[in-house]
Amino acid sequence: MTRPLLYVLSAALLCASTGYALAADSTSSATSEQQVRAQIEAQRDQLTGAAQLGTSAQAGASTLLDTPVDTDDAPSQAQRP
Amino acid sequence: MTPIAATQRTPVLSSFKHTLGLSLLAFGIAQANLALAAVTPATGNAVEARVSSILDNMNQSEKINFTRVNDGHMIPSLLKWGIKGTVAYDSSMGVHVNNATFGAQYPSQSALAATWSINRAKEFGLAIAYETRISGGQQMLSPGVNLYRTPYNGRSAEYVSGEDPFLGAVLAPAIVNGIQAQGIQASGKHYLANEQEANRQALNVVVDERTLRELYLPGFESMVKNANVASIMCGFNKINGDYACENHHLITDVLKGEWGFQGIVISDFNAIHNAFKGAWAGTDIDMPSGLQFTEANLLPYVWSGQLTQNVIDDKVKRNLRGIVSYDFQENLNTAKPLEHPEYGQRASLNAAREAIVLLRNENTSAGKPLLPLARTAKVAVIGNWAHDAPASPFGTANSPPNSYVTELSGLQQLASSSTKVTYLSDLSLNPQSSAWYQPAVGKNAVSNSGVKAEYFSNTSFSGDPTLTRVEPGVNLNWTTGTNVTNAGTTAVSGFSPNAGAFSARFSSVIKPTITGPQVFKVRADGPYKLWVNDELVLQSDGVPYSSDVVNALTTSGKTASLKAGKSYTVKLEYQRVQGNFIPALGGVTGVQMSWASLRPPADLADYDAVVVAVGTTYENEGEGSDHGYELPDQQAELIKQVAKANPNTIVVMHGGGVANMQPWAKKVGATLQAWFPGQQGGQALAEILYGKVNPSGKLPVTIDKQIEDNPSYASYPDPAAYRGDNALTEMTYSEGLYLGYRGYDKKHAKPLYPFGYGLSYTSFGYSDLKLSSNVMAPGSTVDVTFTLTNTGDKAGFEVAQLYVQPVKPAVDRPEKELKGFTKVYLKPGESKTVSMPIDSRSLAYYVDKTASWDVDAGKFKILVGADSENLALNRTLTTLFPEHLTTRDSNPLPLPLRKAVQVNASQTY
Numbered sequence: 001m002t003r004p005l006l007y008v009l010s011a012a013l014l015c016a017s018t019g020y021a022l023a024a025d026s027t028s029s030a031t032s033e034q035q036v037r038a039q040i041e042a043q044r045d046q047l048t049g050a051a052q053l054g055t056s057a058q059a060g061a062s063t064l065l066d067t068p069v070d071t072d073d074a075p076s077q078a079q080r081p
Numbered sequence: 082m083t084p085i086a087a088t089q090r091t092p093v094l095s096s097f098k099h100t101l102g103l104s105l106l107a108f109g110i111a112q113a114n115l116a117l118a119a120v121t122p123a124t125g126n127a128v129e130a131r132v133s134s135i136l137d138n139m140n141q142s143e144k145i146n147f148t149r150v151n152d153g154h155m156i157p158s159l160l161k162w163g164i165k166g167t168v169a170y171d172s173s174m175g176v177h178v179n180n181a182t183f184g185a186q187y188p189s190q191s192a193l194a195a196t197w198s199i200n201r202a203k204e205f206g207l208a209i210a211y212e213t214r215i216s217g218g219q220q221m222l223s224p225g226v227n228l229y230r231t232p233y234n235g236r237s238a239e240y241v242s243g244e245d246p247f248l249g250a251v252l253a254p255a256i257v258n259g260i261q262a263q264g265i266q267a268s269g270k271h272y273l274a275n276e277q278e279a280n281r282q283a284l285n286v287v288v289d290e291r292t293l294r295e296l297y298l299p300g301f302e303s304m305v306k307n308a309n310v311a312s313i314m315c316g317f318n319k320i321n322g323d324y325a326c327e328n329h330h331l332i333t334d335v336l337k338g339e340w341g342f343q344g345i346v347i348s349d350f351n352a353i354h355n356a357f358k359g360a361w362a363g364t365d366i367d368m369p370s371g372l373q374f375t376e377a378n379l380l381p382y383v384w385s386g387q388l389t390q391n392v393i394d395d396k397v398k399r400n401l402r403g404i405v406s407y408d409f410q411e412n413l414n415t416a417k418p419l420e421h422p423e424y425g426q427r428a429s430l431n432a433a434r435e436a437i438v439l440l441r442n443e444n445t446s447a448g449k450p451l452l453p454l455a456r457t458a459k460v461a462v463i464g465n466w467a468h469d470a471p472a473s474p475f476g477t478a479n480s481p482p483n484s485y486v487t488e489l490s491g492l493q494q495l496a497s498s499s500t501k502v503t504y505l506s507d508l509s510l511n512p513q514s515s516a517w518y519q520p521a522v523g524k525n526a527v528s529n530s531g532v533k534a535e536y537f538s539n540t541s542f543s544g545d546p547t548l549t550r551v552e553p554g555v556n557l558n559w560t561t562g563t564n565v566t567n568a569g570t571t572a573v574s575g576f577s578p579n580a581g582a583f584s585a586r587f588s589s590v591i592k593p594t595i596t597g598p599q600v601f602k603v604r605a606d607g608p609y610k611l612w613v614n615d616e617l618v619l620q621s622d623g624v625p626y627s628s629d630v631v632n633a634l635t636t637s638g639k640t641a642s643l644k645a646g647k648s649y650t651v652k653l654e655y656q657r658v659q660g661n662f663i664p665a666l667g668g669v670t671g672v673q674m675s676w677a678s679l680r681p682p683a684d685l686a687d688y689d690a691v692v693v694a695v696g697t698t699y700e701n702e703g704e705g706s707d708h709g710y711e712l713p714d715q716q717a718e719l720i721k722q723v724a725k726a727n728p729n730t731i732v733v734m735h736g737g738g739v740a741n742m743q744p745w746a747k748k749v750g751a752t753l754q755a756w757f758p759g760q761q762g763g764q765a766l767a768e769i770l771y772g773k774v775n776p777s778g779k780l781p782v783t784i785d786k787q788i789e790d791n792p793s794y795a796s797y798p799d800p801a802a803y804r805g806d807n808a809l810t811e812m813t814y815s816e817g818l819y820l821g822y823r824g825y826d827k828k829h830a831k832p833l834y835p836f837g838y839g840l841s842y843t844s845f846g847y848s849d850l851k852l853s854s855n856v857m858a859p860g861s862t863v864d865v866t867f868t869l870t871n872t873g874d875k876a877g878f879e880v881a882q883l884y885v886q887p888v889k890p891a892v893d894r895p896e897k898e899l900k901g902f903t904k905v906y907l908k909p910g911e912s913k914t915v916s917m918p919i920d921s922r923s924l925a926y927y928v929d930k931t932a933s934w935d936v937d938a939g940k941f942k943i944l945v946g947a948d949s950e951n952l953a954l955n956r957t958l959t960t961l962f963p964e965h966l967t968t969r970d971s972n973p974l975p976l977p978l979r980k981a982v983q984v985n986a987s988q989t990y
Contacts, residue, residue, distance in 0.1 A: 033629050034663050037350070040369040041180060043153025044168045048217025049416035050178045061470075062484040064494050064764045067427050069434060069774055071876070074199050074904040075981035078916040079853075079864055 120986060121264045122309060122406040124343075132401040135162050136394060145379050148360075148396045149371030155220050155347065156366065156403050164410050167403070169220035169268065169347075173239045174473045174757065175480030176212045176221070178416075180665055184212030185425025185760055186471060186482035189238035190224055191737050192436035192756035193256075194248060194781035195839075197880040198904050201432045202241070202252040203984050206259020206267070208428035211990060213265045217416030219409055220266040222314065222477070224256045226300030227275050229738060229782045230820055231793045233707040233800045235278035238474045238737025238757050242300050243781025244821030244836060247899045249300035250973040251982060254308035258984040261311060264407060264414075269304040271316030271349060273297055273331055279707040279803035280810060282628055285319040288814040293320075294927035295818055298335065299973040305340045306972050307979050311403055312345040315364055317352050323362070326352045332363035339932075339968040345399045350629075357382050365396040424990065426484075426761060433758040433765035435878065438778035439840040440742075441752040451690065451729055451750040453772025453842060456497040458689035462489050463508045463681075463723060464716075466694035466735050471762045474737055475632045476704025479667035482760035488694055488733065491767030505682065507594050510602045510637075510714055512556040512673040514567045517589040518648065519551065530568060532589040532674075536576035540656045542584050548576040555587050555653065555674035559606075560664035578671075580660030587653040587674065596645040597680030597722075600715040604635040604700060605672040606662035609655040613640045623658060626804055627705030631662045633669045635700045637714040639679055651676075667699030679719055685726040690750070692770070693723055696735030707800035710788040712740045720745045733766060743786045743833055754780070772842060775877030777904070779839035779948065783821045786833045792816035792824030818895055822949045826896035837882050837899070837948035843873030843909065847881070850945055850954035857936075859964045862920045862975050867945055867954055869915045871907035880904050881945065883917050884952060885924060888940040894926055897944060897952075901978075918975040919943070921964050925971070934966035 045051035139147070143159065150157045150166070158166035174189055175182035187193075187205055196202075206224075213221050225239040226249040241256065242249025253269065260267040274286040274297055288297070304310040313336060315326035325331070326348045336342045347366045353359035356378035359367065367374035382388040404410050442450045454460065466472070467488040473480045486494070493499035506514060519529040531553055535546040554566035562573040577583065591613075593599055601618050603609050608623030619638030625631040643649055655672045664670045685691060695716040702708055711717065724730040724745060731751040734740065739754060746752065753776070755766060768774040785791045789798075796815040803809050819827045822836040846869070853864035869881055883901030887894050901917035924941055925934035938960050946952035972979065 034631075034661065036370060037630070037663075038665070040153055041177075044170065044218075045179050047153050047166070048168050048178075050183070050217050053416050053418060054179070060484065061490055062486060064486060064491065064767075065426055065430050065761060067430055069768075070200070070431050071878075071906040072200055073906055073913075076916070077901075077903055077918055077975075077977045077981050079862055079918060079977050 121261055121408070122311060123408070124309070124406060128402060128406050131405050132398050135401055136397055139397065141380070141383070142376055144393050144397045145374065145376050147400055148365060148393070149367040149374035150369060151371040153369070155368060156345070156400050162410070164404050165413050167219035167266070167409055168217065169222050170213055170216065170218040171477040172209055172213060172221040173223045173225070173478035173480070174759065176209060176216050176218065177477065177480065178216045182480040182483055183216040184209070184419055184422060185429045186473060186480045186485065187425070187429045188432045188436050188759035188762065189473070189737050189757035190241040191229070191238050191243070191781065192758060193432055194241045194243040194252060195438055195754070195756060195778040196432060196435040197248070197779055197781070197902055198435055199251065199255045199981055201435055202255035203259040203988070204428045205432055206256040207263055207984070207988060207990070208425045210260040210263035210265040211421070212419065212425055214263060214414050215417050215419050217414060218265070219407065219414065220268060220312065221260060222268050222270065224253050224267065225270050226253045226304070227271055228297060228820065230276035230814070231707070231791065231797050232710050232738045232740070232785070232788065233279070233797065234276060234738065235703050235705065235707050236474070236476070236478070236737070238702070239478050244783060245781065245899050246296050246299040247973065248781055248902075250303035251902070251978060253300050254303050255982040257304050257308035257310045258982060261308065262984040262986065262989045266311035266403065266407060267308070268312040268314050268347065269301055269310050270314035271325070272301055272313050272336070273316065273325060274320045274814070275316035275318050275325070277707055277797065277803070277812060278627070278705055279800045280628070280808045281317045281705065283808070283810045284803070285322060285811045286814065287321060287811060289817060290929045291927045292814060292817045296820060301336070302340055303973045305336065305342045307974055307982055310344060311407070312347050313342065314347050314349055315352060316349050323358070324352065324354055326364045327355060327358035327362045329362040335968070337363055341969065343399070343402060345403050357388065360388055360392060360396070365399045429759040430761035430764060433762045434768065434774045436756055436778045437758065437765060437769055437776055438754040438780055439751070439769070439776040440754060440834055440838070441746070441749065442840055443750050445729055445750065451731065452770060454690055454770050456495065456771055457501065459687070460492060460496070460502045461685060461688040461691045462492060462502060462504045462694070463691065463719070464694035465509055465511060466696055466698070466733070467692060468504060468509060471758060471760055472698035472735070473667065473757055474703035475667035475699040476630055477666060478704065479699055485760040486763035488692070488763040488766050491763030492692065492770065495767040495771050495773070508677050508681065508719065510600065510675040510677045512554060512675040513565060515554055515675040515677070516591070517554055518592060520590055532587045535586045537584045538577065538582055540582065540584050540658050542586055542654065550575070552587070555672060557673070558669060558671040560670050578657055580657050583657040585655050585672065587655070589651045590648045591651055591676060592648055593643045593645050593678060595678040595680050595682055597642050597678065598639045599643055599676055600637055600639050600679045600719070601674070601676045602635065602637040602714055603653060603672070603674050604633050604669065605655050606633045606670045607655060607657045607659070609653060609672070611638070611674070612652045614649045616641065623656065624805055625661065630666065630705040631668070632703060632706065633662055635713070639715050639718070667703060679715060679722060681723050681726045685723065688727060690729040690731055691723055691727045692731045692733060693720055694733045694735065695720065696740065697737070698735070702736055707803070709800065710741045717741065717744045721748060724748045731770065739782060739784050741788065742784060746833055754778070775842045775875050776839065777841060777878035777880065779837050779880045780834055781836070783825060783832045783836045784834040790830060790832065792819050792821065823895035823898070835948055835950040837880070838950070839880070839948070841877050841879065843871055843875040843877045845879045845907070845947065846870040846872045847946055847953045850956050852943065852956050852958055855957070855959060857921060857924065857958055857960050859921060859962065862918045862977065863958065864916050864918055865901065865943055865945065866914055866916045868912050869905055869907065870912040871909050874909050876906070876908045878904050878906050879947070881915055882948065883919070884944040884949065885919065886942040886944055887924070888942060888957070890939070891937050892926060897949070899949070918977045920975040921966055922971045922973065923975065924960065925966055931965065932968060934968065934971045936960055936964040936966070938963050
């Protein structure tokens with residue numbers, strides 16, 4: 001099976017599983033709008049390969065960044081000769 | 082000639098052309114690849130030749146299908162030519178990947194507006210584009226430049242213009258240039274007049290052409306002319322009768338015609354309603370379902386001559402150009418682990434540091450300003466906003482942070498000891514931590530905790546419950562199937578919360594810890610009513626505020642005064658009648674209940690200062706609906722009570738826009754507007770409160786004393802009128818040019834805080850204003866120079882502002898308009914000569930009948946100062962001759978500013 005076909009199949013499975021969660025709630029047309037949104041987002045993640053990376057690790061609360069305060073002026077707006 | 086004949090007429094010639102075309106294409110790729118990859122977007126003959134080469138070899142079916150997507154792509158794939166298509170990610174406050182945030186959560190774009198910083202705008206663009214590239218995306222769906230017309234707007238967070246077109250016209254191209262220099266396409270949105278979310282799918286905005294040109298278009302114009310923005314997204318609403326994506330005047334005449342836009346017009350989410358109108362108007366991509374731009378829909382119009390081939394070919398060329406000019410044909414990036422999260426973290430922190438606006442800083446009883454605080458100060462902290470992970474709006478801008486510093490944590494980390502900072506959880510509305518008791522049984526009242534839950538398999542609480550049990554609290558989530566509380570966790574089992582067939586009754590007892598009124602909050606995906614001591618405290622009819630992305634409904638109410646330690650009954654009835662509430666993007670399917678005291682503890686006066694963090698989150702603000710002007714969850718009353726108990730109260734406001742501050746504005750010691758400050762917001766706030774960072778944010782909006790004073794109020798008094806079965810479908814921008822401070826000037830009225838306002842821990846002096854010429858000659862630029870001095874004892878930034886005031890104008894014009902600003906860092910006692918350019922466009926107004934920007938002969942006052950009401954310096958500039966500027970050649974930015982917003986290759990990574 002080619003990689004693109006794998007992607008399509010994965011996307012279809014993901015969409016199906018997403019749709020399952022929502023399908024139980026389906027009572028109006030707005031639900032299908034949201035199913036489309038979920039499906040499109042899943043497709044995007046499949047196409048880019050992000051879905052294979054998995055969700056970013058939730059590091060949670062963290063310590064302060066040790067980054068100096070920027071003190072640069074805005075770029076010059078003076079006319080140059 | 083029939084269409085079939087047309088496609089069959091010259092098979093030999095066509096085959097020859099195809100072969101030749103592919104050969105040339107291969108040659109072109111070899112020639113152009115290096116050049117195209119070096120700088121994005123590539124432009125010029127190499128790009129155009131390659132685009133034409135592909136176009137010439139596409140058949141009609143391929144062409145039409147190259148204008149629609151339904152498979153997750155933005156620019157469609159065209160595999161015959163090795164084009165795999167592109168992917169666009171929602172990325173207003175963070176890159177939305179895998180239903181999470183890929184890299185950093187940035188401050189909202191309204192916060193970026195408050196920085197008034199070209200540097201921060203570029204830094205944001207560079208960082209979020211880097212994350213988009215690593216996530217495998219090729220395009221970001223931002224920045225937004227719609228104006229802050231009303232505080233109600235659910236998407237205020239996503240717009241970088243504030244209420245002024247010039248502010249957006251400077252910052253938006255700086256963002257876009259940062260994004261695109263990284264090889265990622267930006268998308269300016271939402272074109273056009275999408276200043277409200279309420280009933281956005283059906284809303285017709287009625288607005289005159291001059292107002293569009295002078296207020297609502299310049300942000301987009303500047304992205305086109307000063308950043309070669311790759312795409313523009315047309316919105317959901319109508320403008321003067323035509324849907325935004327079907328508006329020929331705005332897309333083909335203005336955007337592509339007058340401004341020479343070479344990029345792609347992409348539809349908002351299925352925002353094209355009529356295939357012919359959308360195609361003819363100039364929309365180039367029908368996304369994400371491709372429902373309209375099908376062969377079946379468009380071919381008949383092509384065959385009949387109503388759509389010329391040029392219209393189709395133009396779309397294809399633009400979409401191909403989007404591929405070729407970014408080298409996506411040969412070098413398409415794919416997702417990788419994020420190697421450098423620190424880029425986004427740093428950009429997020431820097432923006433937050435400069436975005437937070439200090440609005441008030443009164444002297445304490447010791448005779449010194451309340452802020453900055455000593456690190457040894459004993460500080461109380463109140464409010465979920467300080468305790469929880471930094472929020473973002475509901476909808477596609479929702480970006481939960483992966484790592485973050487809460488405001489409470491930031492204060493505790495920066496204080497001399499973390500024990501100096503105490504969180505008062507009794508004043509926090511949190512469904513996880515709210516304390517519940519069961520009715521007393523013998524002597525076991527206190528330990529008998531929890532909420533009695535009765536679950537019904539119908540929506541009317543009829544018959545016997547399917548299940549009755551004691552829950553540890555009410556934080557039920559139907560999507561995750563959990564009820565997570567600090568007192569324990571249960572699973573959704575033994576009952577089925579099916580939409581249309583479910584209701585629940587929750588009964589409990591509370592024992593207030595502080596005497597006085599208590600606040601209750603319920604958030605749920607259906608109707609609910611809540612009683613305390615048998616009195617109805619709050620209710621919701623469960624009717625969604627939006628017709629597309631539907632958020633759960635959050636309501637609060639306050640009780641009568643209750644006595645500490647006594648028991649009071651609580652009953653919540655909830656019905657799940659429909660299943661269209663969204664469980665993602667900040668929404669929830671489920672039901673949550675919480676309560677807290679509305680009175681502070683008796684010892685609050687013992688603290689040196691009290692930080693109250695309030696405002697809106699994804700619960701109250703976001704895509705698809707508008708919200709009210711009042712702070713949510715009875716927070717205004719909480720602030721008043723806290724300030725009464727401790728005058729050293731510091732209010733930190735949050736949200737994409739601003740909320741009503743008037744009820745307590747003069748009663749608190751200090752006020753800051755923190756927007757959605759992003760994942761490092763807690764650090765930035767703590768650094769400002771303790772004085773490590775000198776605040777430099779300035780308001781990109783006017784803060785009204787009351788919503789009735791807002792110039793848009795006359796036409797938009799109530800978002801609720803745009804909801805439900807009889808929702809209004811028209812909005813007239815009746816204030817015309819007189820939006821925000823322009824409207825206040827016209828009425829000679831004073832707001833609570835003016836546009837451009839913001840305090841510092843130091844003071845600045847303005848002096849010695851000079852014009853490089855007292856006469857503006859056609860085609861020239863005048864340098865406005867002055868001396869800016871830090872007259873205080875702390876180093877810091879100042880945002881200096883320049884306004885143009887026509888003297889005795891021949892036509893009706895705003896009293897003054899922002900036409901220049903810059904941000905300068907000064908050490909104590911230091912002075913710098915500051916220069917800001919103005920040109921003829923800075924003085925011009927739009928004349929509809931000649932479709933030109935006109936400058937009348939006359940006089941103009943050039944006003945310079947710290948904010949729109951504090952303009953200490955002025956000089957008079959004269960124009961000797963009338964001037965007519967074309968819409969094609971004139972530019973919202975004078976030439977030096979156009980250069981200032983550029984990003985060079987050395988800044989990319």
